[in-house]
Amino acid sequence: MFTLAEENYLKAIYHLEKESKSGVSTNAIAVKLNTQPSSVTDMVQKLAHKKVLSYQKYKGSFLTKEGKKIATNVIRKHRLWEVFLVEKLKFQWDEVHEIAEQLEHIKSEELIKRLDAFLDHPDFDPHGDPIPDENGNIKPTEKKLLSELQKDQRGICVGVKESSSQFLQYLDTRNIGIGTTIKVVDKEEFDDSMTIQVGETQLHITDKIAHNLYINTN
Amino acid sequence: MFTLAEENYLKAIYHLEKESKSGVSTNAIAVKLNTQPSSVTDMVQKLAHKKVLSYQKYKGSFLTKEGKKIATNVIRKHRLWEVFLVEKLKFQWDEVHEIAEQLEHIKSEELIKRLDAFLDHPDFDPHGDPIPDENGNIKPTEKKLLSELQKDQRGICVGVKESSSQFLQYLDTRNIGIGTTIKVVDKEEFDDSMTIQVGETQLHITDKIAHNLYINTN
DNA sequence: TTTAATTTTTAGTCTTGTCTAAACTTATGG
DNA sequence: CCATAAGTTTAGACAAGACTAAAAATTAAA
Structure with missing residues (x-):
């Protein structure tokens, strides 16, 4: 132990x-x-x-192999708890880290197994980082910055790079969150701004926004 | 701290x-x-x-007053987590204590506030013990043993006295759990056994069962 | 009420995880 | 290639929280 x-x-x-x-x-x-x-x-x-x-x-x-296994297990717990805090308890993305730092050390394999099931076996935490499985395997992620996407490419928002309150609120008011599907409608080479499709509505965003949103294009 | x-x-x-x-x-x-x-x-x-x-x-x-406040706060956390483990993660009543012993020490007022809301402000934990409020106030409980009820009295099951696996399984197979309404249909003075109404069905139970079930008659 | 049993406290030690200060390696630059 | 800087390790100390053994206080019994 x-x-x-x-x-x-x-x-x-x-x-x-x-x-x-x-x-x-x-x-x-x-x-x-x-x-x-x-x-x-x-x-x-x-x-x-x-x-x-x-x-x-x-x-x-x-x-060592053994050490990695323990480390990934702690990381798995940390990220699962983060999902819980955001999805179920409605915390903001940036409020959960400290609490998860504590929760990750709770000792019970059964607890994590059930938490994982309760959360519907999530693949990513609220910051877009992948959640290792019980054996410590981490699914190779296709996580990219939104700014890297080409015109007409689409993907699912899996996290943020910067996580200031202002930025998160910006996203909230525009209905962008974990799991939101985003499609690049148009891209302006001149200033790297882009027009994206979020649900029913189209949105014009600056390069700063595009450089801080992680997208999974699997 | x-x-x-x-x-x-x-x-x-x-x-x-x-x-x-x-x-x-x-x-x-x-x-x-x-x-x-x-x-x-x-x-x-x-x-x-x-x-x-x-x-x-x-x-x-x-x-002291201050000490009581800290103690009841820890107890509040413990019991809220127990509710979470049983209600949401589907643990058995008797599996949750050790895990809650750990969870009760997680430091975040906001976490407990949100957990309480998520669980819909429960009044009792899975063992039938009352959950203190944020100020440490414990609602005086009308918790009685089922065996103390009179004929035709009814109440809500709020917990168990003994919590062996066998007993909990006995209850599970008969659809008795936290929140189940139980009515005493008949009581046999000779051996203290009773007939109770659980949902649609009637059930004959021995005094041993009746002495180990807590009922809230509020 | 004096002795014996029980409970509680004190004194000293141990482990974990940390620190500072000093000594020692390795790396860098003239 | 030698001197100095940077990074690393050792040695010694400390705080928290626990333990054992022994001393002191309280309670119970004769």
Whole structure:
């Protein structure tokens, strides 16, 4: 069994690993978790001993298969809870992260299984990030920025890049949310603005908006 | 802000206070929390310092107004989560306690406010215990054992006294659950068995069953 | 009311996870 | 290629919350 602190380290290292491609540096972990590098050294040594990551002095760490499994499981829980908070409890997209940080550590496999079913086995969280399955597999996502779509392409809104309240409210008043189908009706090369179809209505949006909306084009 | 351990102490003391009427003994707390009395002494001194309980050496502890408020708030969260687990995630009545023990410590007032609304402001948890409101007020309950009802009296099932799997399954197969209206059709003085009306059907039950079902006769 | 049993507290220790300060590696630049 | 900077680790300390063993207070019994 892993403690709350251990789970947070594994999660942080998992995220950092995807960006660095090589071993994750002690400093990077410290920055991510808002701790001192010396604390990180202690913890990675402990986690290495527990076989969930491999660590060499001065060379950084990377997760073992076992470590990845634990990390993705925590991420799975986090994202499922985020879906719950937004879909069922009607939180805004940007209000849920802190609460999910706590909920992700609740220990009960059965709980997550049932929550997943209750939410109808969602594939993405409210930020458009994919939800790993029980085995830690993450479906390769076709997530793109709306600005990358071509004329006449369509997709489903799966999340936002920036999540300020103003932006989310902008989207809300225009009936754009998770699961909304968006079609690019026209694209203006000059200023990168575009006309999109949302439900019955057409909408003209600036490049700034288009650069902050994630679309799944599967 | 209070730690998980502190919240658990306050909750335990709150429950014990209702039974003892005088100060709660150090030993009683230790038994309830499965710790050593010496650990309890340390903690109650700390909590006394924080003004959430008053404590006198060798005389036991009792909660201050502030302490009661925190305790009832934790209990409120616990019971709301239990309702969620049973009503929404379809857990059995007896499977939810451990999970709710964890969920009750999630910190977010907004979360509980929304969860309460999502569950339609329930008054009782799946065990028939009343859910305190935001201010810690607990509605005086008319909860009785089914065995205490008279012929022709009716009420709503609000919980169980014993919660073994067998008993819960017995109830399930007979369509008795939280919220089920039960009417006493006939009562046999000789062996305390009774005939009850559940929905369309009548049912003959033994005294053992009647002694383990809580009914709200409001 | 004096002794014995019980309960409670104190003192000292341990583990987890953190910190600071100092020492040590590795990387960088002249 | 050596000196310095940057990053990392070690050593020692601390707070929270628990434990054991021993001392002290209270209660019960003779």
